[in-house]
Amino acid sequence: DAGVIQSPRHEVTEMGQEVTLRCKPISGHNSLFWYRQTMMRGLELLIYFNNNVPIDDSGMPEDRFSAKMPNASFSTLKIQPSEPRDSAVYFCASTPGQGQNQETQYFGPGTRLLVL
Amino acid sequence: QKEVEQNSGPLSVPEGAIASLNCTYSDRGSQSFFWYRQYSGKSPELIMFIYSNGDKEDGRFTAQLNKASQYVSLLIRDSQPSDSATYLCAVRFSGAGSYQLTFGKGTKLSVIP
Numbered sequence: 001d002a003g004v005i006q007s008p009r010h011e012v013t014e015m016g017q018e019v020t021l022r023c024k025p026i027s028g029h030n031s032l033f034w035y036r037q038t039m040m041r042g043l044e045l046l047i048y049f050n051n052n053v054p055i056d057d058s059g060m061p062e063d064r065f066s067a068k069m070p071n072a073s074f075s076t077l078k079i080q081p082s083e084p085r086d087s088a089v090y091f092c093a094s095t096p097g098q099g100q101n102q103e104t105q106y107f108g109p110g111t112r113l114l115v116l
Numbered sequence: 117q118k119e120v121e122q123n124s125g126p127l128s129v130p131e132g133a134i135a136s137l138n139c140t141y142s143d144r145g146s147q148s149f150f151w152y153r154q155y156s157g158k159s160p161e162l163i164m165f166i167y168s169n170g171d172k173e174d175g176r177f178t179a180q181l182n183k184a185s186q187y188v189s190l191l192i193r194d195s196q197p198s199d200s201a202t203y204l205c206a207v208r209f210s211g212a213g214s215y216q217l218t219f220g221k222g223t224k225l226s227v228i229p
Binding site: 031033041042043045048055056091095097101102103104105106107108109110 | 148150158159160161162165204206208215216217218219220221222
């Protein structure tokens with residue numbers, strides 16, 4: 001399996017621009033998580049989906065952030081408008097939901113976002 | 117507020133020594149505990165998980181869980197320079213949704229050759 005796929009791997013944008021991050025979970029996994037990682041705050045859960053349905057978005061910082069999962073193979077995290085404080089590494093992770101490793105979260109390579 | 121606490125380090129150990137990484141959590145009802153390793157510039161990867169009190173061994177790694185003390189640790193025997201990384205403790209708190217984890221900020225380990 002290819003693992004969790006994220007794109008782009010790096011994104012540099014200017015304040016006020018829209019940013020869209022993409023994630024393809026591991027095939028067959030039923031839960032998908034979006035995280036943001038910074039030195040100061042560590043790894044923070046933004047939102048997660050179970051069977052494509054958003055379950056908990058309490059970690060989404062504000063209305064500028066939105067996430068969708070239109071099908072089991074694809075999710076997006078959008079920031080509009082972006083601000084310099086959004087600069088971070090954004091990770092997507094998925095879990096199998098069954099089997100011995102049912103709870104294990106498998107992380108994608110991350111998107112390193114820099115907002116100027 | 118449900119929290120996972122780790123000493124940020126850095127923790128420095130000589131090659132061949134035992135590295136001991138510690139984690140405390142705030143929710144006594146927590147059921148699932150995970151240790152992830154994250155190399156600089158890379159994504160977290162699972163080392164092991166533990167559900168029951170006691171020790172769980174996997175190669176050079178041993179996870180120890182004490183639910184009464186709300187404490188989980190990771191021991192790395194025969195530490196190697198390649199073990200130098202940040203180690204993240206993660207907990208699934210009681211009442212959390214499907215496999216939702218709360219991560220500590222991590223302990224940076226440096227193994228000195």
